[in-house]
Amino acid sequence: xxxxxxxxxxxxxxxxxxxxxxxxxxxxxxLFGALGDNKTQINVRVLGIEHEAFPVSCRHCDPADxxxxxxSGAISRDPESGAVILRATLCKACAxxxxxxxxxxxxxxxxxxxxxxxxxxxxxxxCNEQVKKGGQPAxxxxxxxxxxxxxxxxxxxxxxxxxxxxxxLLGEEGMPPLVELFRELRKQEFARRRGGE
Amino acid sequence: xxxxxxxxxxxxxxxxxRLRLDGFGDEIVxxxxxxxxxxxxxxIPFYLAGEPLETxxxxxxxFYDRYKVTPVLGSPVxxxxxxxxxxHTSSGRSESYDRLFYAAGAKSWYPRPKWLETHGVxxxxxxxxxxxxxxxxxxxxxxxxxxxxxxxxxxxAALALWHRGLEITLVHRNNxxxxxxxxxxxxxxATRKLVEKTGIDIRLKTTVEEIVAVxxxxxxxxxxxxxxxxxxxxxxxxxxxxxxxxxxxxxxxVAGNEQLLADPHIYAAGDVAVTKHAVTGLSGIYATYPxxxxxARIAARHLLHGDGSYGGSINTNVLKKHINFPIVSAGSFSGxxxxxxxxDIWRRxxxxxxxxxxYLIIGDTRISGYIYQLYLTQRRVDKKIKAILSAPRHDSYYxxxxxxxxxxx
Numbered sequence: 001x002x003x004x005x006x007x008x009x010x011x012x013x014x015x016x017x018x019x020x021x022x023x024x025x026x027x028x029x030x031l032f033g034a035l036g037d038n039k040t041q042i043n044v045r046v047l048g049i050e051h052e053a054f055p056v057s058c059r060h061c062d063p064a065d066x067x068x069x070x071x072s073g074a075i076s077r078d079p080e081s082g083a084v085i086l087r088a089t090l091c092k093a094c095a096x097x098x099x100x101x102x103x104x105x106x107x108x109x110x111x112x113x114x115x116x117x118x119x120x121x122x123x124x125x126x127c128n129e130q131v132k133k134g135g136q137p138a139x140x141x142x143x144x145x146x147x148x149x150x151x152x153x154x155x156x157x158x159x160x161x162x163x164x165x166x167x168x169l170l171g172e173e174g175m176p177p178l179v180e181l182f183r184e185l186r187k188q189e190f191a192r193r194r195g196g197e
Numbered sequence: 198x199x200x201x202x203x204x205x206x207x208x209x210x211x212x213x214x215r216l217r218l219d220g221f222g223d224e225i226v227x228x229x230x231x232x233x234x235x236x237x238x239x240x241i242p243f244y245l246a247g248e249p250l251e252t253x254x255x256x257x258x259x260f261y262d263r264y265k266v267t268p269v270l271g272s273p274v275x276x277x278x279x280x281x282x283x284x285h286t287s288s289g290r291s292e293s294y295d296r297l298f299y300a301a302g303a304k305s306w307y308p309r310p311k312w313l314e315t316h317g318v319x320x321x322x323x324x325x326x327x328x329x330x331x332x333x334x335x336x337x338x339x340x341x342x343x344x345x346x347x348x349x350x351x352x353x354a355a356l357a358l359w360h361r362g363l364e365i366t367l368v369h370r371n372n373x374x375x376x377x378x379x380x381x382x383x384x385x386x387a388t389r390k391l392v393e394k395t396g397i398d399i400r401l402k403t404t405v406e407e408i409v410a411v412x413x414x415x416x417x418x419x420x421x422x423x424x425x426x427x428x429x430x431x432x433x434x435x436x437x438x439x440x441x442x443x444x445x446x447x448x449x450x451v452a453g454n455e456q457l458l459a460d461p462h463i464y465a466a467g468d469v470a471v472t473k474h475a476v477t478g479l480s481g482i483y484a485t486y487p488x489x490x491x492x493a494r495i496a497a498r499h500l501l502h503g504d505g506s507y508g509g510s511i512n513t514n515v516l517k518k519h520i521n522f523p524i525v526s527a528g529s530f531s532g533x534x535x536x537x538x539x540x541d542i543w544r545r546x547x548x549x550x551x552x553x554x555x556y557l558i559i560g561d562t563r564i565s566g567y568i569y570q571l572y573l574t575q576r577r578v579d580k581k582i583k584a585i586l587s588a589p590r591h592d593s594y595y596x597x598x599x600x601x602x603x604x605x606x
Contacts (some may be wrong), residue, residue, distance in 0.1 A: 008599070047592050054595050065566075071207070071239035071486040073255035090252055092243050095517035096486065098562035099525050102570045104594060108521055108562075116248050119521050165598045 001082035003060060003153045004126070004137060007170035010179055011147035013053035017044045020142030024127060027112050041111040043124040044139045051183075051190035055139070055148060058105040058124035059168050060084045066097035066106060066123075074121070083126035088113035091120045103165065145179060198223050200500070201294035203274045203284060203443070205229030207237060208300035208467030208489040210256050215497035217264045225266045226292060228284065230273045231325050234260045239486060241327045242357035245334075246519055253324060274301065277444045279460050284443075296500055299451060299459065300467035300493070301440035303484065308435055312408055317415030321354040321434045333430065340364060342430040343418050345405045347374035349516060351434035352391070356519040358432075359395050366398040366426060368405055378514055380530040383557040386543045387524050390560065394520055400424075405431070439469040439482060450482045455506040456499045457492050464500070466492035475509030476528065476575060483510035513569060515562070525565045527572055528555030537586040544586045551579035563591035580604065 019031065025041045026034040034040045044057040064084045067075040074090035075097060077083070086097075088111065098106040098121065108119045127137040131150075135141075140150040149170055175183075200216065202209040205227050213225055237255040244250050251258060261268045272288035277297065285291050305320035312318045317333065320326050321344075333339065340363060344355045347369030355367045367374065373384030374391065392399055400420065408431065409417040417427045438448045444459065445451050451465035453472070459465040468484040470492060488510040498505035517523035522541070532547035532554040541560040546553055546568065553572040558565045564585065571578055571585075578585065584602045585593040596602045 047590070047595050049592060049596055049599055049601050052599055052601065054599065056595065068490060069487045071237050071255070072252070073237070090255070092240055092248075092252075093517065093521075094239060095515045095523045095525070095562050096239075098523075099513060099515040099565050100487075100569050101566040102594065104563050104566060104591070106562075108517075116243075118519070165595070 001062075001153055002131070002150055003082075003168065004057065004124075004140060005149045005151060005168055005170045006055060007147050007149065008052060008054045009147075009171060009175060009183065010145045011046065011053040011055055012145050012179070012182060013046050013048055014145070015046050016142040016144065017055050017139035017148060018042050018046060020138040021124075024130075024138035025112075025125075039110055039112050039114075041109075041113070041122050043122065051187045055143075056103065056105065057139070058084060058126075059103055059165075060124075060126060065100040065102070069096040069100050071096055078128055078132075081126060081128055081131050083128045083131070084123075085125055085128060086121055086123055088120040088122070089115055093119045093121055095121070097121055146176075198295045199293065200225045200296045200298065201284065201292055202227045202298040202300065203277070204298075204300040204302055204440075204467065204469075205231075205233075205235050205268065205270070206300055206302045206467060206489075207235065207255075207486060208493045209298060210235035210260060211490050211493035212298050212300070212464075212466070212497050213264055213266055214256060215494055216501065219497065219501050221501060225264070226294075227261070227266050227268050228274050228286065228292070229268065229270045231323060232270045233324050234258055236324050237486075238322070241324050242321075242353050242518065244324075244327050245331055246357040246360040273440075274443050277463070279444075279463065282462060295462065297463040298493075298496060299444055299463055299465045299469065300489070301443070301469050303437040303439045303468040305433065306436040306438045307433055312431075312433065314413070315408060315410045315415050316413055317410075317429045318408065318431050318433060321350055321432045322437065330430075330432070334358075334361070334363070337429055339430045341366070341428055342432060343368060343405065343426055343428045344432045344434060345418075346432075346434035346436070347371070347399065347401075348377060348434065348436065349375060349514070350437070351432070352516060353518055354432045354434055355397055356395065359397055360519040363430075364398075365395075366400060366428075368400045368403050368420060370402065370404050372401055374399060374401075375516065375524060378516070378526040379524070379557060380534075380545070382536075383526075383543060383545055383559055386538075387559050390522060390541060391520075394522055437468075437484075441469050452480065457496045457507055458499075464496040466496055472507065472510045475511050476572065478509070481510075481512075483512050485510075485512070485514055487511070487513075511573065515565075517562070522560060523558075523562050523565075524560075525558040525562060526556065527569065528553065530555045530557070535582050535586065537583070546578075546582055546586065548579055548582065551577040553578060553582075561591070564588075564593055567594040 022034040047054045106123045236253040272286040276285040305322045373388045404421045439450045450471040453459045453465045467489040513527035515525045532549035536545040543559040547555040
């Protein structure tokens, strides 16, 4: 099964993944439709932690605590792609899933999927339909720096703790020189700001 | 091998589904008090709040057909004869079993059962209750309701009816609602916020003393502080008691071993089962959905393959229904408290020997999964718990993973 892996050291915090995700999941499939629409759903978010950045989304754990906690039958696994899928029509926004998700990957709001005029849980769906046709998730396609990679989960990783973020981190390959430079400048900038406080 | 379930609730449905998906082809009979396919008790209040009935059937309306089950519905099982391997229902029907899955759930407990004879007084536990309340509200054009009891079910009831547009008075004996899943300070904070966000009239340290009926129809209730409230609808949600009498002879639940076996041929699971807590080891009834699921799966596995053992229950719970204001809690509220609050968010962790003994997270679910994992794994967190609770942008999990948790915070 393929999963989205993260090489956070390459993340430039450009939020291209967020934008691509918003467009992919917006009914208009269009940037101008998604902009300024407060029902727009963004399933990945770039955390800025000091001078580092980290794109956060559902890791589609197996076993998945959220799926085991959902009392309304809204969360299931697609046997073909392995994606953990949340169906808004059955979701009651009871937060049992969010309560146990170690990655804080589940949020609540009124989205275009909401059926009953209230908030629903929403999270990454791995762009399941695209992926099953042999494509890649929109965030991965949009990521130009190589921080997000959609690839086969290495069985040796899978044996380790499923719920640990480290299972999903990459970082073996060398850093492109420009990214190295960018990181160094960003680090210095954050140090400068801290010093100025 | 003939398998019989007592109960058609979530544990029984999961158990049966697991058996069938794992290739069990023999006869399965399910006994239930109510004439419905398996439904989700967590979901049914949303039906009262105006959402479609079919969403309560979490494993599908066609469950019995799909899993080739013979349902026997409408009359409760009143006796289990463990010697003869027979169950008996209130209507006089008997059924033999080779393996019994006993998951009869719990029922509302009423301080004065006689009140239920009055038209307009309801419990709030079953789908039968919900359908009756829904019909009653529509027929009598009910505009306001009194909910007596502010535990999880009472608050759920109050919020569902509030969402439907009724004016609600919630009467509760304690000094805060949700008194079992909160500590004093957190519970008082949550109660105040619930009032601010909904306008529900919450009467604390108060009980319903008596009801006023005219020709068998509720017209008012009288409270312990002397107030009288005109209402034609009262929900009683004081507490629940497990349906264990048919098997154990009392209402204290049914204890099982690590395979959930209460007897060599009977598994006990769900809201009736007495199990050990996974962290503390204390025996009790831990009536939440994830525990029931895990128990059902262990029992199914044991029945089919003869292995597997139950790792224990967790008493985590969350109330976030009808409004976006979650209240998360787990463990027990003793030890050294570490608290963080900002605006609508209130977080407290209780530490014992540097490990999380219990916690409360109110107003926001962020970091609750991280705290849950720290609680389950019983890692020492005394040095960093303050930083975890107070991390800016609620990103303490990722901060810790990147080695950037600010311990001086």
